[in-house]
Amino acid sequence: MAGRRRKNVGAETGEGAAAEAVLPADLDLQDLYGAFAAHGLDDEDLDDAAVLVPPVKLLPETELAVLAKAVPMFGYALAMARWAAPHRVVDALGDLVEEDRAPAARLLGLAPAEGEVPEGAEIEALRAWSLACDLDLVELGTTEDGRHVAVPGPDLEPAEEGDPDTVLELWLTAAGIVRELAVDADSLPEEPEEPAEGEEGEADEGALDEVEEARQAAAELLDEALQVLYETTAFADPGQETVPLGVLAALLVVPEGEEPSEEMLGDITDLMVALDPMLADLAELGMLDYRPIDPELFDEDEGEGPVVVGEEPLDDEESARFGLVRLTPLGQYGVRQWLLEDGYDAPLVGDLAQGDAAELLHAVCESVNVLPEEELKVWLAGREPLAAARELLAASRGSDAYAPMRRVLAVEALRQLGAGAEPAAREVMDDPELGGAARAWLAGLGRTDVPAPERAMALWTVIDTFAAQLLGGGEGAMRELIADLPVGDESSGWFAEVWRVDHPYTADVLEAIGELHPERAVAKEARKAAFKARSRQ
Structure with missing residues (x-):
């Protein structure tokens, strides 16, 4: 293309x-x-x-083949090829001879069994025959006595039987x-223009x-x-x-x-x-x-x-x-x-939903052409919710470059799994990396017995959440998070806490806040905090 x-x-x-x-x-x-x-x-x-181009979902090839055979134009070509058996006389160009055109139109149901055949019906029959020839559903040859004939091609029978590949x-x-x-x-x-006298060759070119x-x-x-x-x-x-x-x-x-x-x-x-x-x-x-x-x-x-x-x-x-x-x-x-x-990367939904949870999260995070929620949905299908949740949460731990995105994906998986994943989330409530997100998800389910995270865990989770948005390139979502920051009038005190958070992306997050925050005073405090965090690193 x-x-x-x-x-x-x-x-x-x-x-x-x-x-x-x-x-x-x-x-x-x-x-x-x-x-x-x-x-x-x-x-x-x-x-x-x-x-x-984005990943798409395709029907199974068996279903696509059924749909293809149901297309009238394609079905007509198959019917014409079968009609050629054992052989059928054609003209020198391989087209149907005059006396076969009306019968062909009737065969395809384009004209009544009796009476005059409309010219348009014969034209459609010729189109179907031409397509059958182009697809090699019929093959052209010459007999010993010089007649031009057409015979069914080798692909006709498997096509009629519905072989998906064929x-x-x-x-x-x-x-x-x-x-x-x-x-x-x-x-x-x-309306092609008439060339002037003596300019025919140049005009044609x-x-x-x-x-x-x-x-x-x-x-x-x-x-x-x-x-x-x-x-x-x-x-x-x-x-x-x-x-x-x-x-x-x-x-x-x-x-x-x-x-x-x-x-x-x-x-x-x-x-x-x-x-x-x-x-x-x-x-x-x-x-x-x-x-x-x-x-x-x-x-x-x-x-x-x-x-x-x-x-x-x-x-x-x-x-x-x-x-x-x-x-x-x-x-x-x-x-x-x-x-x-044409060399485009045109993946299918589910291409990355292979292997264990670690392989899934690694593939989704490193791909630049992926629909994460769809890949999770495919991977989760048919799996026991609690076991799947535990596996994904375990695979989301770490301090490498993509760890924040893995944790976002793990929480999305919890959302898709629903209450069946609750025991897995409760098991990690005290985990320094997963506890904040797990408690937020449980609170979202309406669970009132979930304690609020300690200050250190809450701040670390804020940085981790912002880092995931930085990795995902979602500036719109990043601006929304920044607008909801609990900085108030005492932004310097909040940033004084945040720049000390031991997270690989602390400085990056603070720099992004300094660039995107609409209030100049808050943005200035964020940039100062980013400088301190960068120096600390």
Whole structure:
């Protein structure tokens, strides 16, 4: 797939952003992916991170193969290949001969068993035959007497039997063909200009260059749109992955942090019109659920100009007339395969949920492309809650660079496990590293017999919690924690205690508070405390 040219990758969304216009690509990369960046991540690493795509959940290949066989266009190709047995005469180009086209249309259920066959039905039958040939479901040859014939290919039988590897390989090849044809169709000039006398050769060459440039632009546009839709399947709740076509186009046009200008609104409309036929083609092969643009919206009769998206607020029903699109499970599979072929890291949810608790936490913390809660959910599935909680808490101890993140993950696991993990949390209430977080979690369950932590433990837990946010790159969450600091008017006294906390990240946390705290006096005290902590280290 082509590299992105989207203008808003990595943008942060403010509180005033319209909720319906927010997609994952608008948000901060670290906030989205929960990526636990290495301490001291440099600019080069951040540039690399910007091309990552999020982990997704795929259906099992057996289920995907069933879905692929249920796609009409793919099923037609299989039916045509079976119809070729034991052999079928074709023309010199491998197409169905004239007398076979109507029977083929009837075979596919595109025309009534009796009576005249509509021309469109024969065209669809020819398309199905062409796809069967492209997929090598039928093979072409010549007999000894010079006749051109087609016979079923070796993949037909395993495909008919539903062999997942065969079906998905064929379907993915078909998807690639449809994708190429969709791009080619979008890049053809509507009205080629007539060359002047004596300029035929130069005009032909120039026209070919223009078509190739248009084709590349269309391919890049379609790839970018598919990548955005792929992201929505990772971050949207099930059933909520449908995106208005106008929102999809806006994400490809509007630079980060900007409101769309009048010119941009026109560009958004143009992109919608360009994407509409290409998405419709991919929907035919089951990659997308797509409701196309209502053609009446762009009716220019009676002197009215075309509708421009974004000029007036739309309700849900009116917005749907501008097109709605969702990547299907098959589409998810297909886009991921294309991403992998192009060298992208396109992981699956659960890839890191292997081995014991220590291996899980180590892998999640060191990955820059991970959904931590999802990995925990996969790892916890089927495990006995109390044993799992004990294992995770034990694995979260330590003073190395990623230890704060491991403890955050362990507490998240407690949250997912619920009351079944309570005995494990009570066992570590006096642990100097885990006690503060364990007591806070138990108090959150409503347990009234849990004593408040001692001052030293409470301060250490504060630093540990802040350190986890520093590692995670979540500046928004960091600002919220800073806003809730119990410093009051006597900030110097609080910081005088904190800089002495024996934690590897004490100085880093204090420096972050000094940089981000909105009150100048508090920020100054934090910076002074950071200097003392750094000198102590």
